[in-house]
Amino acid sequence: GAGVSQSPSNKVTEKGKDVELRCDPISGHTALYWYRQSLGQGLEFLIYFQGNSAPDKSGLPSDRFSAERTGGSVSTLTIQRTQQEDSAVYLCASSFSGTSWEETQYFGPGTRLLVL
Amino acid sequence: SQQGEEDPQALSIQEGENATMNCSYKTSINNLQWYRQNSGRGLVHLILIRSNEREKHSGRLRVTLDTSKKSSSLLITASRAADTASYFCATVRVMDSNYQLIWGAGTKLIIKP
Numbered sequence: 001g002a003g004v005s006q007s008p009s010n011k012v013t014e015k016g017k018d019v020e021l022r023c024d025p026i027s028g029h030t031a032l033y034w035y036r037q038s039l040g041q042g043l044e045f046l047i048y049f050q051g052n053s054a055p056d057k058s059g060l061p062s063d064r065f066s067a068e069r070t071g072g073s074v075s076t077l078t079i080q081r082t083q084q085e086d087s088a089v090y091l092c093a094s095s096f097s098g099t100s101w102e103e104t105q106y107f108g109p110g111t112r113l114l115v116l
Numbered sequence: 117s118q119q120g121e122e123d124p125q126a127l128s129i130q131e132g133e134n135a136t137m138n139c140s141y142k143t144s145i146n147n148l149q150w151y152r153q154n155s156g157r158g159l160v161h162l163i164l165i166r167s168n169e170r171e172k173h174s175g176r177l178r179v180t181l182d183t184s185k186k187s188s189s190l191l192i193t194a195s196r197a198a199d200t201a202s203y204f205c206a207t208v209r210v211m212d213s214n215y216q217l218i219w220g221a222g223t224k225l226i227i228k229p
Contacts, residue, residue: 004158035219042204042221043159091158101146101208102166105217107158 002026004108006092012114013082021077021111023092031098032075033105034067035091043091049075050098082115089113121220122205128226135192137223139205140185146208148181149217150190154201162190162203192225200227 005024013019025032034046045059049069060066064082069075079086089112093105122139129135139148150162165172165181165188172179178191192199202224206217 040221040224043206043217043219045218093159101210102164104149104161104164105159107160109158 004092004094004106006090006108006111008111009109010112010114012116014116015084016081018078018080019082019113021079021090021092021113023075023077023094023108025073025075025092025094026106027073029094029096029106030072031095031103032069033093033095034075034077035093036061037089037091037110039088046077046090048098079113082113084115087113087115122203122223124223125221126224126226128228129195131195131197131227131229133195135195135199135225135227137190137203137225139188139190139220141188141205141207141218141220142186143207143209145183146210148179148188149206149208150177150179150188151204151206152201153204153222159204195225195227197227197229199225201225 007022032049035043036046037043047054047067048056051072052069064080067077089110091107091110093107095103095105145167147164147166149164151159152162153159163174163177163179165179176193181188202222204219204222206219209218
């Protein structure tokens, strides 16, 4: 596609419910990244995919968070039993290979999650 | 954990003035990148400076890098209302043959018309 797309753009859920966030990267991009951005804060790295595998899951805050990527394209980030502290904007980015130190990451518009 | 730290946290200037934002980091880097985030929109890559470079220009943007002080600055000359955004620096962390960006908390820039 022309750019990275994410859905939904906004999600309001009740505490304890599960949510799925979707990211559709730029076509042909091998690397995909998930970040979380709390209000007024910088980006917090969550997980990184190289193709369908995730060599770095170190940023996932707890075992309630999981992510998968299929077909080397679309990725879903799942948060189980959501808590109020999960409220944030979840950003997805993709890059061509993820193996170059000078590679630009292209970001989607984000999903704004509010847990009531 | 965040490595880059931007200052100031917020900056408000008149249109036409120059805006300078700074970023400091803790460990050695391969490169440092600056991104812009407009309200309600995603992050956009602005400029990358390599660790062996000291200064780089792109249009109205000028980035400097001082590896001895582990700091970088982003200068926007002749600011415009459209420059109102949050600006983030990101440093590269290399893990095996892959890399990830480590982000600062950002500087919120407001350009007053």
